[in-house]
Amino acid sequence: MTQPPPPPPNQPPQQGGFGPPQPSQPPQTSPPAQTPPPPPAQQPQTPPAPQPPAPQPGYGYPQAPQPPQPPQGYGYPGQQPNPYAQPQAPYTQQPTAYGQPGYGYPGQPTMPMHPQAGQPGGGRKVNSSVVIIVSALVAVALIIGGGIWYAKSGGDDSGKKDTASSGGGTGGKDDKGGGTGGTSTGGKEKVPADTAAEQLFKVPLPKANDTVSTAGSWITDKVYAKSGIAQIVGYDPAKGTKLWTIKLPGPVCAATNHVTSDGRTAITFQPKTPAKGSSAGCSQIAAIDLDAGKKLWTKSVDSGDYPISFENVTVAQNTVAVGSTSGGAAFDIASGKVLWRPKSTDTCYDAGYGGGEKLVAVRKCGQYDNRQLHIQTIDPKSGKVISEYKMAEGIEYASVVSTDPLVVxxxxxxxxxxxxxxxxxFSIDNKTGKLRTRISAPGDSFGGRCDGITRVEYCKELVVGNDTLYVPTEEHDGTGQYSRTNEIVAFNLGTGKQTGQRADAGDGYTITPLRMDGGNLLAYKRxxxxxxxxxxxxxxGSFKETKLLENPATESVRDAETNMLPEYAEILYxxxxxYMSAIYADDKSGSSSSEEDLVVAFGTKN
Structure with missing residues (x-):
């Protein structure tokens, strides 16, 4: 049974109030906690997920302590140690084109990838005849679910609202990049006459009697929608007035950022609100019409004696796909009709899918600690494998950053x-399944994060477009006293090499890629x-930065904004x-001296 990771805090650690840093208190940093990896076991359902690392000092706030861990509760059982927190091997930084080593510019060579690309199939079969869909809302105590989705994002291709081409940031609508190797094309986001923004509205963080997922936010031409506690609410994009409410029997577990051209998306949720400290399993799958504000259908998938709990859900074209260690299914997003089901074998199963313009499966084969991952591009309607790439044996987890172009x-x-x-x-050719290039990205130099353990399609602070991977560097000292900053750099997905382009955050700011807008990259500066x-x-092409929006610098507004850490909050533009929104509420929500928000919205005056 899978155990989702505990959620990160909605707000950063206390910073000692606003005002300039005190010279007598230099910034302190702490290395990430090092915990031993989980002991080997014979084919567990899913190893425990890592906790997100605590935010590091910066953003002009020295001496940031480690954030408190939220209590365990339904949706977040079994807080586990971080299996990824291994000692970092020494990394030798080389001189770079920028004149000095460090800060994410090591200039390392692209590493060769020795496994061969496999033939389509890889033991994966589609069984469309044996499908049992359980429509009743069933709570099974044996299922440990309650996963959480960290919004990521991108924009859509060909003017659609879907978010296929850029996986990883958070965002709204987008056009097809159209360029290769950094060639830019026009985007839809226009520069206003006045970039000064005002706070449009806020939604208070709801009170809960336990830790509850509020994952999921979307934007269309008509509505901004956000998950609350066991509900989804649609708001007027500018005024914040409620347009509609979809009530759910239990909390949302997982939500895809992909939205079809007619405003439809998908979620998984618990069949009831469980008792404190427990979970009812994420067995319910639903399609949501965002513009109309209604739930189109609800399904569950039976596996023997109980419904399967799903922490992975995505939308590719008009197909909703869910996967897990116990099985999966694909549905027509309009009708809920079962299109196909992947057939699991004794040694292979579809762990989850990445969506958008294409559908990509991460299929796991072999025993735990001796796994081989098959990255398969699949026809969304039939489930037929189009191409397949086999990763090196021993790689236990992989995340889909983008499906078109395919980056894992x-x-x-x-x-x-x-x-x-x-x-x-890993940059992979969708048509042939062959590896294009492998890009080494040492964690001490580059930012971004993924969770391939429980959620195949969860990646943050990463964007793909223009046949390029956009990655933030780790924070480093700025030019001002106690200031921190970083950059965004670009890797060519054909060669694996850095393009030499760099987007600077500016002293005291840190920059995070959000999504593509045509051939342009949208980014948020904290x-x-x-x-x-x-x-x-x-x-x-030029990497020239153009400011589209700047939030007010008043203390109350800054307070609300800085509570939404880009590493965890959902950020849509x-x-x-x-729009900046929180991904969970707990029994401490609303109890602090400062107000906590579910949503904070900003907008320019024209």
Missing amino acids: AADVGDSAGDGSGISDY PPYDKGGQIVSVAG SQGHL
Whole structure:
């Protein structure tokens, strides 16, 4: 049975109030906790997921302590040690084009990948005849579920609302990049006459009697929608007034960021609100019409005596796909009709899927600690395997960063050392299944994170577009006293080499990639203690930055904004509107001296 990871805090650690840092208190840093890896076992259902690393000092706030861990509760059973937190192997930084080593510019060579690309199939068969769909809402105590989705994102291709081409950041709508190797094309996001934003509305964080998932947020031309406690609410994008509410019997477990061209998406949720400290399993799958504000259908998938709990859900074209160690299924998003089911064998199963314009499965074969992962591009309607790439044996987990172009992230040999789940990226040809290139991304130099343990399609702070991978560097000292900053760098997905382009955050700011907008990259700049955050557009060709929005610098607004850490919060930007939202509520919600928010929305005046 799978155990989802405990959620990170909604807000950063206390920073000692606003105002300039005190010279007598230099910033302190703490190395990530090092815990032993989980003991080997014979084919467990899913090893415990790592906890997210605590936010490091920065953003103009020295002496940031480690954030408190939230209590365990339904949706988050079994808080586990971090299996990724291994000692980091020494890394020799080489001189770079920027004149000095470090800060994410090691100039390392691309490492060769020795496994051969396999033939389509890989033991994967589609069984469309034996399908049992259980419509009743069943609570099974043996199922340990309650997964949580950390929003990621991208924009959509060909003017659709889907988010296929850029996986990893958080975002709204987008156009097809259209360029290769950094060639930019026009985006839809326009530069306003006045980039100064105002706070449009806030939604208070609901009170809960336990730790509850509020994962999932989406934006269309008509609505901004956000999960609450056992419900999804649609808001007017500018005014924040409620347009509709979809009540659910239990909390949302997982949500895909992908939205079809007609405003449909999918979630999984618990069949009831369980008792404190327990879980009812994430057995319910639903399609949501965001524009209409209604639940189209609810399904569950039976595996013998009980319904399967799903922490992986995605949408590819008009197909909803769910996968787990116990089985999976694919449904038509409009009708809920079963399209196909992957057939598990004694040694192989579809762990989960990445969606968007294409559908990609991560199929696991072999025994635990001797696994081989098959990365399969699949026809969404039939389940037929189009191409397959076999990763090296021993790589236990992989995450789908993007399906088109296909990019997969993995922590090879548990070498990342920082809990990010990423040591290498694999650029794969969708048509042939052959490896294009492998990109080494040491955790001490580059940011971004993925969780391939329980959620195949969870990656944060990473964006793919223009046949390029955009990655933030780790924070480093800025030019000001106690200031921190970072950059976004680009890797060509054909050669695996850095393009030499760099988007600087600016002193005191840290920059996070969100999604593509045509051939341009949208990014969020988290501010220093005395500024408001910004949204910028980075031209794909020149890497020139253009500011689209800047939040107010008043203390109350800064307080609300800085509670939403980019590492964990869901951040969406579209048409001059910025939405930042929390991914969980707990029994401490609303009990602190400062108000906590489920949603904070900002917008320019024109």
